[in-house]
Each structure stands twice: as C-alpha cells, then as structure tokens.
Amino acid sequence: MLDTVIDIVAGTFMIVGCLMSLAAGIGMLRFPDLLSRLHAATKPQVLGLFLLLAALGLELRSWAVLPVLLLAWLLQLLTAPVSAHMVGRAGYRTRHLKRETLIADELAAVVEAAEQREEAEHGRDGNRDRADFID
Amino acid sequence: MTKEQRLKDATDESGARQRATLRQELPLLAGMMLVWGALWQDFAIGNLVFGLLISLVLVRVFRLPPVILSGRFNVWRAAVFAGAFLRDVTLASFEVLYLAVFRGPRTTSAIITVTLRTGSDLLVTFVGHVLTLVPGSYVVEVDRRTSTLYLHVLNVNDEAGVEKARASVMMIEERLIRMMGTKEELAELNAEKSAPGKEHGETP
Numbered sequence: 001m002l003d004t005v006i007d008i009v010a011g012t013f014m015i016v017g018c019l020m021s022l023a024a025g026i027g028m029l030r031f032p033d034l035l036s037r038l039h040a041a042t043k044p045q046v047l048g049l050f051l052l053l054a055a056l057g058l059e060l061r062s063w064a065v066l067p068v069l070l071l072a073w074l075l076q077l078l079t080a081p082v083s084a085h086m087v088g089r090a091g092y093r094t095r096h097l098k099r100e101t102l103i104a105d106e107l108a109a110v111v112e113a114a115e116q117r118e119e120a121e122h123g124r125d126g127n128r129d130r131a132d133f134i135d
Numbered sequence: 136m137t138k139e140q141r142l143k144d145a146t147d148e149s150g151a152r153q154r155a156t157l158r159q160e161l162p163l164l165a166g167m168m169l170v171w172g173a174l175w176q177d178f179a180i181g182n183l184v185f186g187l188l189i190s191l192v193l194v195r196v197f198r199l200p201p202v203i204l205s206g207r208f209n210v211w212r213a214a215v216f217a218g219a220f221l222r223d224v225t226l227a228s229f230e231v232l233y234l235a236v237f238r239g240p241r242t243t244s245a246i247i248t249v250t251l252r253t254g255s256d257l258l259v260t261f262v263g264h265v266l267t268l269v270p271g272s273y274v275v276e277v278d279r280r281t282s283t284l285y286l287h288v289l290n291v292n293d294e295a296g297v298e299k300a301r302a303s304v305m306m307i308e309e310r311l312i313r314m315m316g317t318k319e320e321l322a323e324l325n326a327e328k329s330a331p332g333k334e335h336g337e338t339p
Contacts, residue, residue: 023232030239035275039231039289042267047228067173081267085274088287092246092275104245104297107276107285 006058013055020048033098034091042084049076159201164190202257205317212314219310223269230271234290245291246275249304251282252327253312253320259284261315262308269307272300 027040053069091097092107099105164187171186172178234242251259259282266286267273276285288300312320 020228020232023228023235027231027235030235031242032240035287036242036244036289038273038287039271040235042273043224043231043271044228046268047224050224064176067169067178068176071170071173077268078264081264081273084267085263088273088275092287101243102245103243103291103293104247106248107246110248110285 006061010055010058013051013058017048017051017055020044020051024048032101034096035088036101038084038088038091042080046076046080049073156201159203160194160199162204163194163199163202167193203255204257205255205315205320207318207321208315209313212310216310216314220265220269227269227271230290238290242290243292244287244289245297245300246285246287247272247291247297247300249284249286249301251284251308252305252323253308253316254282255317255320258308258311258316258320261311262304265307265311266304272304 021044023044024040027044028037031037031040050073053073057066057069167190168183168186171189172183175182175186251262253259253262256279259277259279263274263277263284266284271290272286272288274284275287277283278285284304286300286304288297291297291300309324312324316324
C-alpha cells in the first residue's frame with residue numbers, strides 16, 4: 001500500500017518535472033528577446049530538476065543517495081543565477097535586446113551618465129554605434 | 136569587513152586581495168568535507184578526515200578572498216525561508232510556463248534599480264541568487280560600492296508592476312537579514328519596520 005502511494009507521488013513528480021523542462025524549452029522559443037529568454041532558462045528547470053531528483057530519492061529508498069541528490073540540486077541553485085547574470089550582463093552591454101518590450105529601463109540612465117563622464121574626461125573617441133542588435 | 140575595507144577592496148585594481156584566515160575558512164572547509172562525503176556516499180570518520188585534508192590543500196593552493204560571515208544564524212528563520220523559497224519557486228515556474236505558452240512574444244519586462252539595505256557582499260550575493268530563482272527577475276548589473284542591483288524583471292506591464300517587483304526584492308532581503316544578517320542590520324530593519332511611512336529601495 002505504502003509502496004503504491006510512494007510510486008504515485010514519485011510518478012507525479014517526474015511528470016511535473018518534465019513539464020517544467022518543457023516550459024523552459026517553450027519559453028526559449030516564444031519569449032521576445034535574449035533578456036527575457038534567460039528567465040525560461042533559470043526558473044522552471046530548477047524546479048524541474050528538484051522534482052526529478054525528489055522522485056529519484058523516493059524511488060531509490062536509500063539514505064546514502066540523498067546527500068548526492070541534495071548536492072546536485074544545490075549546485076544547480078548556485079550556478080543557474082550566475083550564468084543568467086553573466087549572459088544577461090553581456091547581452092545588455094552588447095545591446096542584444098528589444099527596447100520596445102521594456103516598460104522601464106532604469107539602467108539606461110546610469111549607462112548614459114557614465115558614458116558622458118567618460119567623454120568629458122577623455123574626449124569623444126570616434127563613432128559610437130548606438131544601434132540595438134535585434135535577432 | 137568594515138565599510139572602508141569593502142570600498143578599498145571594490146576599487147582596488149591591482150589584483151592583490153585580502154586573504155582569508157583559517158578561522159574565516161572554517162565553514163568553507165566543513166562544506167567541502169561534506170561534499171566529499173556526499174560524492175563518495177560514505178560519511179565514515181576516516182573518509183571525512185581525508186576529505187578535510189584535501190580541502191585544506193585546496194584552500195591553500197587556490198586562495199580565495201575572505202567571505203565575511205555575520206556570526207548570526209537563526210535556524211527557525213532559515214526553515215521559514217526554505218519553505219517560502221520552495222513555494223515561491225513553484226509559483227514562479229508555473230508563471231513562466233503560463234507566460235511562455237499564452238503570452239509568448241507579447242511578454243513585456245522592465246529593468247529596475249534596487250538599492251539594498253545591507254552592505255555585506257555575502258548577503259548581496261545571496262539576495263541576487265534567491266531573486267533569480269524566485270520572483271521572476273535576475274541581476275543584469277551590480278554596483279558593489281552602493282549595494283545596488285540592476286534587475287531584469289519578467290512580466291511587468293506598468294509602473295505599479297515595477298514598484299511591486301522592487302517591494303518583493305526588499306522582502307527577500309528582509310527575510311535573509313532576519314536569517315543571517317548582522318545584529319546591526321537586524322536592529323536597523325526592526326527600527327524601519329516600527330517607523331512606518333519611511334520608504335526604502337527607492338531609486339536614488
């Protein structure tokens with residue numbers, strides 16, 4: 001009886017976990033620009049991995065594997081935000097974004113001020129390409 | 136690390152960094168030892184001691200800048216935080232699923248500025264990590280000197296959404312300060328809560 005219940009719970013976790021990975025894939029295809037696609041790459045798959053690892057833990061029924069599963073998830077928690085930050089930062093700096101999808105851009109004013117300061121200090125250096133790259 | 140040290144470290148471009156003392160590295164060593172045990176699936180004393188030796192060699196060879204802990208850790212707050220985190224990450228994931236399927240290319244977002252209360256590198260990093268996983272945002276740019284985060288927030292449709300996103304980040308920081316902030320930060324937070332009407336996190 002208990003085994004059946006655990007099997008059902010683990011099965012549900014696996015299906016929802018796979019659904020989350022699917023959500024990440026759909027998000028990659030459907031979101032408008034690089035910056036919003038990064039959201040699909042970080043949130044649903046972290047939960048998806050958690051659910052799949054939880055299902056594994058339930059099915060294997062061994063205490064020895066629990067620390068490994070926990071470690072795998074913790075490493076994912078630590079690395080996903082860092083990669084999102086690095087890609088997002090590079091994407092913003094190289095203007096891989098669609099500005100019309102942004103309601104507000106409070107960083108633009110800061111960048112503008114920094115550029116003006118730079119120009120005042122070192123003089124204008126050649127042509128500055130201000131065009132956004134839209135894929 | 137005092138504020139002056141932090142500023143100096145942030146502006147220092149010579150590449151020379153402060154080094155951590157053995158005492159500051161204790162939590163790191165304990166963590167590495169546990170990772171070793173987890174990887175071998177063996178938590179016997181002998182294996183753990185060997186893991187500790189390897190960790191000691193590693194932190195000597197690959198020097199890291201010191202991570203300054205506050206010396207405070209509230210276990211109950213940590214449990215509350217973990218529960219809220221699991222709930223929020225579930226909600227955020229289903230939100231992204233919904234947006235991806237039904238809104239797709241029409242999804243709008245915003246880049247917002249949030250100035251945190253804390254001055255600790257560790258807490259700023261923690262807030263950055265948690266907010267990436269939880270309410271639908273991630274860090275685009277950081278200003279370490281002023282603890283300012285520039286975030287990209289998904290699904291913001293108007294000015295009210297911007298303020299809501301800012302408030303949710305301040306909420307995450309509040310939970311983390313209650314869990315592991317310094318006594319001073321906690322006292323400041325409590326003072327701020329008991330004096331309503333004072334707004335934090337506004338754009339400078």
